[in-house]
Amino acid sequence: MASHFIDFQLFGDQFSTPEIRAVFEERTMLQRWLDVEAALAAAQAELHLIPREAAETIARAARVENLDLDAVKRDLAVTAHPIVPIVRELARVAGDAGRWVHWGATTQDILDTGMVLQVRTAHEILRRDLVALILELSDLAETHRDTVMVGRTHAQQALPITFGFKVATWIAECVRQVERLDESAPRLFVGELGGAVGTLAGFGPHGEAVQRKALERLGLGVPPIAWHASRDTIAEFVALLALIGGTLARIANEVIQLQRSEIMELEEPFAHGKVGSSTMPHKRNPAHAERIVAIGRLLRGLAATALETTVAAHERDMSVGRAEWILVPEAACLAAAAEHWSLVVVRGLRVNADRMKENLQGSGGLLLSEAVMLRLGEFLGRNAAHDLVYDAAMAAFEGRGSFRDLLLADPRIAGVLPEGEIDRLLEPTTYTGLAGTFVDRVVREARRLNA
Numbered sequence: 001m002a003s004h005f006i007d008f009q010l011f012g013d014q015f016s017t018p019e020i021r022a023v024f025e026e027r028t029m030l031q032r033w034l035d036v037e038a039a040l041a042a043a044q045a046e047l048h049l050i051p052r053e054a055a056e057t058i059a060r061a062a063r064v065e066n067l068d069l070d071a072v073k074r075d076l077a078v079t080a081h082p083i084v085p086i087v088r089e090l091a092r093v094a095g096d097a098g099r100w101v102h103w104g105a106t107t108q109d110i111l112d113t114g115m116v117l118q119v120r121t122a123h124e125i126l127r128r129d130l131v132a133l134i135l136e137l138s139d140l141a142e143t144h145r146d147t148v149m150v151g152r153t154h155a156q157q158a159l160p161i162t163f164g165f166k167v168a169t170w171i172a173e174c175v176r177q178v179e180r181l182d183e184s185a186p187r188l189f190v191g192e193l194g195g196a197v198g199t200l201a202g203f204g205p206h207g208e209a210v211q212r213k214a215l216e217r218l219g220l221g222v223p224p225i226a227w228h229a230s231r232d233t234i235a236e237f238v239a240l241l242a243l244i245g246g247t248l249a250r251i252a253n254e255v256i257q258l259q260r261s262e263i264m265e266l267e268e269p270f271a272h273g274k275v276g277s278s279t280m281p282h283k284r285n286p287a288h289a290e291r292i293v294a295i296g297r298l299l300r301g302l303a304a305t306a307l308e309t310t311v312a313a314h315e316r317d318m319s320v321g322r323a324e325w326i327l328v329p330e331a332a333c334l335a336a337a338a339e340h341w342s343l344v345v346v347r348g349l350r351v352n353a354d355r356m357k358e359n360l361q362g363s364g365g366l367l368l369s370e371a372v373m374l375r376l377g378e379f380l381g382r383n384a385a386h387d388l389v390y391d392a393a394m395a396a397f398e399g400r401g402s403f404r405d406l407l408l409a410d411p412r413i414a415g416v417l418p419e420g421e422i423d424r425l426l427e428p429t430t431y432t433g434l435a436g437t438f439v440d441r442v443v444r445e446a447r448r449l450n451a
Contacts, residue, residue, distance in 0.1 A: 019125060037102060046213055049210070055100070057095065082111065087101055104203040106202075108318070112227070115234075117220070126335055148360060149265060149359070170247075177243060242296075252290070252296075254266075255345060256286045268289050270284055288341050288344055309324060372417075372426070389407070389413075
């Protein structure tokens with residue numbers, strides 16, 4: 001019976017995906033350990049350190065389906081050791097060749113290298129889905145390149161922007177996360193075969209050659225020195241997933257905020273039958289977006305714990321390794337779920353352009369105060385213009401007239417800005433700056449990821 005929400009039969013797909021769970025499933029983890037043992041034996045055989053026939057037999061035996069996992073579990077209860085029972089069972093299956101299994105290696109060599117193999121697969125999935133999200137967002141940004149809406153700062157109406165511009169800021173952030181994934185890959189995809197304390201003593205004079213050949217067989221980089229006690233790259237991976245989760249949570253939170261009943265400019269996918277509340281039938285809650293925000297919080301918590309694992313004692317300290325057994329799979333599963341649900345939200349996002357237009361008019365032109373101030377400042381100076389427009393804006397805000405009428409009623413303003421020009425300055429569609437240019441620039445760069 002599953003004891004972690006990620007593995008629940010009913011709810012697991014809300015906080016994970018079947019594909020990413022398969023990467024970190026127990027049998028997959030064991031198979032990656034066996035892959036390392038097989039690569040080690042093959043490298044040693046190539047260097048004539050063990051018989052070639054023994055390495056071939058070990059390779060055939062090193063399949064998780066060949067092992068008696070019940071026997072492994074019983075042995076684990078006795079030894080309290082993660083690798084010894086696996087090595088014993090692999091040796092049993094390999095018969096006479098079993099005497100060469102795990103020759104010169106140490107437990108953490110197998111655990112760390114196996115984990116790196118899992119991380120490499122997870123990294124590929126996470127990057128793929130993040131690029132897919134970027135491309136979906138790029139389509140959305142292009143569609144709404146010139147869809148004018150209220151720009152908000154400090155939760156208040158600020159200046160007009162376009163929805164495409166808002167989406168482009170999301171895209172740029174996601175692109176940076178892909179760049180971080182790419183930049184981290186050479187550091188992450190490095191194996192570990194150092195022996196007991198990392199000096200390769202157990203491999204004899206051919207230690208470096210064994211290490212290089214084994215890791216090359218696995219498609220992994222060779223470390224400049226053992227990293228048994230150096231957990232910085234694993235912590236970096238978890239922290240990076242938290243950064244990705246933060247980006248996706250920011251996007252999702254914006255959907256939540258703009259789906260408020262009072263705003264209703266966006267709405268996450270809705271189909272008849274989706275229920276917002278068990279007691280209030282009218283509710284259309286942003287459940288998918290809320291889930292993404294929740295996952296982002298969980299990932300940030302895992303990042304903090306991952307940083308704790310960077311402090312290890314001496315040449316090896318499995319108190320950090322055992323923590324990573326939980327941290328890495330959980331972070332990867334949560335990040336994959338965040339990407340999945342982000343794709344669901346973006347692919348089905350409802351953009352209410354009419355409501356955006358209505359909300360632009362809701363402040364009676366106040367969100368164009370900067371445009372009026374800057375134009376007036378050309379005649380009166382910036383500071384004087386600011387004070388005059390400020391007085392009119394505060395009066396309008398307090399219900400003492402419309403912003404337009406208050407501007408026209410002040411002879412110091414009306415004397416230099418005729419009615420027609422004030423009307424032009426108060427038109428939101430004329431004051432979106434270079435929003436469209438930025439959309440074009442960001443989307444152009446984003447689409448290169450697919451090249």
